[in-house]
Amino acid sequence: MDTFADRMAAAYYDDFEFLCKVTPKGWYAEQGTARAAMTHAGYAILNAVYDRAREPDLTSLDVLAAEAARQAVPWSIMVRGEASDAVADLAARHGLLERGDLPFLACTADALVFRTGTTQRNAVRRVGAAESDLYTQALTQGFEVPEDVLDTLMGGGVLDADPITGHLAEEAGQPAGTGLGIRTTDAVGVFNIAVIPSARSHGLGRAITESVLLDAVATGANAAYLHASTMGRPLYESMGFHVMETWTVFRAQ
Numbered sequence: 001m002d003t004f005a006d007r008m009a010a011a012y013y014d015d016f017e018f019l020c021k022v023t024p025k026g027w028y029a030e031q032g033t034a035r036a037a038m039t040h041a042g043y044a045i046l047n048a049v050y051d052r053a054r055e056p057d058l059t060s061l062d063v064l065a066a067e068a069a070r071q072a073v074p075w076s077i078m079v080r081g082e083a084s085d086a087v088a089d090l091a092a093r094h095g096l097l098e099r100g101d102l103p104f105l106a107c108t109a110d111a112l113v114f115r116t117g118t119t120q121r122n123a124v125r126r127v128g129a130a131e132s133d134l135y136t137q138a139l140t141q142g143f144e145v146p147e148d149v150l151d152t153l154m155g156g157g158v159l160d161a162d163p164i165t166g167h168l169a170e171e172a173g174q175p176a177g178t179g180l181g182i183r184t185t186d187a188v189g190v191f192n193i194a195v196i197p198s199a200r201s202h203g204l205g206r207a208i209t210e211s212v213l214l215d216a217v218a219t220g221a222n223a224a225y226l227h228a229s230t231m232g233r234p235l236y237e238s239m240g241f242h243v244m245e246t247w248t249v250f251r252a253q
Contacts, residue, residue: 004106004108004223004244005104005106005244005245007187007223008104008106008187008223008244009080009104009244009245010052010185011184011185011187011189011223011225012104012189012225012227013035013050013052014184014185015163015182015183015184015185016037016048016182017035017037018161018163018184019037019039019158019164019182020037020038020039022156022157022158022161022164023039023040023041023152023153023154023155023156024152024155024156024158025039025040025152026038026039026040027040027071029064029067031057031060031061031063031064032057032059032060033051033052033053033057033060034049034050034051034057034060034061034063034064035049035050035051035052036048036049036064036065036067036068037050038068038071038073038075039153040071040073040152041073041149041150041152041153042073042074042145042146042148043074043149043150044074044075044076044249044251044252045078045102045227045249045251046153047068047071047074047075047076048076048077048078049061049064049065049068049075049076049077049078050077050078050079051079054080056079056084056087058086058087058090061077061087061090062090062093065090065091065094066094069094069095074251074252075096075251076096076249076250076251077090077091077094077096077250078102078247078248078249078250079247079248079249080104080245080247081245081246081248082246082248083099083248083250087248087250088250091250092250095252096250096252097250097252097253098250098251098252098253099248099250100248100251101246101247101248101249102246102247102248102249103227103228103233103243103246103247104225104227104243104244104245104246104247105225105226105227105228105233105236105237105241105242105243105244106187106223106224106225106226106241106242106244107223107224107225107240107241107242108223109217109221109222109223109224111240112217112224112239112240113238113239113240114210114213114214115206115210116203116206116207116210120203120204120207121207121210121211123170123171123176123204123207124167124168124169124177124179124204124207124208124211125167125168125170126165126167126168126215127159127166127167127168128159128160128166129157129158129159129160131159131166131168132154132155132156132158132159132166134168134175135154135159135168135175135178136150136151136153136154136155138168138175138176138177138178138194138196139153139154139178139192139194141175141194141196141197142177142178142194142195142196143194144197154166154180154192163182163183163184164180164181164182165180165181165212165215165216166178166179166180167179167180167181167208167211167212167215169195169199169204169207169208171199171202171204175196176195176196176198176199176204177193177194177195177196177204177205177208178192178193178194178208179191179192179193179208179209179211179212180192180212181212181213181215181216183219183221186220186221186222186223187221187222187223187224187225188212188213188216188217188221188224188225189224189225189226190209190212190213190224190225190226191226193205193208193209193212193226193232195208205232205235206235206239209235209236209239210239224241225244227247228241
């Protein structure tokens with residue numbers, strides 16, 4: 001019987017695979033229960049090989065890892081929970097020697113905590129593909145990465161795709177932060193929460209996250225999930241999210 005964590009993990013896989021199919025440079029492949037889902041953004045976590053089953057099929061994982069390595073972008077092998085020695089050895093054979101933890105958090109809709117006032121929430125608005133350049137500018141500045149790292153991730157028609165909602169925060173008429181919701185099931189995935197350095201510590205991260213969640217709940221989402229950074233985790237926990245699992249990620253050093 002599937003647990004809540006299983007359901008949220010499946011929602012993540014569905015949503016991430018959808019993103020990889022609509023982003024301009026995305027690439028997706030299947031081998032048994034294993035998957036390779038790559039956005040071609042310059043983040044290893046956004047170009048991942050994984051298995052949707054609890055026990056990875058090492059042969060299929062190996063085949064897709066070889067294909068992913070040929071894509072010429074930073075990439076990773078992702079495993080729910082603690083990775084076995086066999087998976088670690090497989091990752092090492094493909095040059096992925098750095099091992100890290102990735103907290104996976106989730107929450108039911110009725111347990112979410114909303115605190116942002118109307119004025120601050122009004123600083124966040126929905127954006128579509130016509131403003132993808134503006135959105136990408138704020139996203140790049142928020143994550144403090146070079147422009148070419150995320151330049152095509154939200155391009156094309158991504159922000160107009162039906163399961164996706166793009167959210168842009170502004171201060172004094174200038175882009176200040178981003179958020180993204182993806183919902184291909186009854187759970188929404190929260191992505192791209194980023195605030196530019198000069199606008200941090202003003203509550204914008206919470207306002208953006210709440211905007212993503214409120215939109216999703218209003219259209220029928222009954223749960224939410226996300227992967228949290230060390231900096232963002234206290235915020236998400238204050239909003240009702242709890243760690244479901246700690247995933248293992250292998251990437252190149």
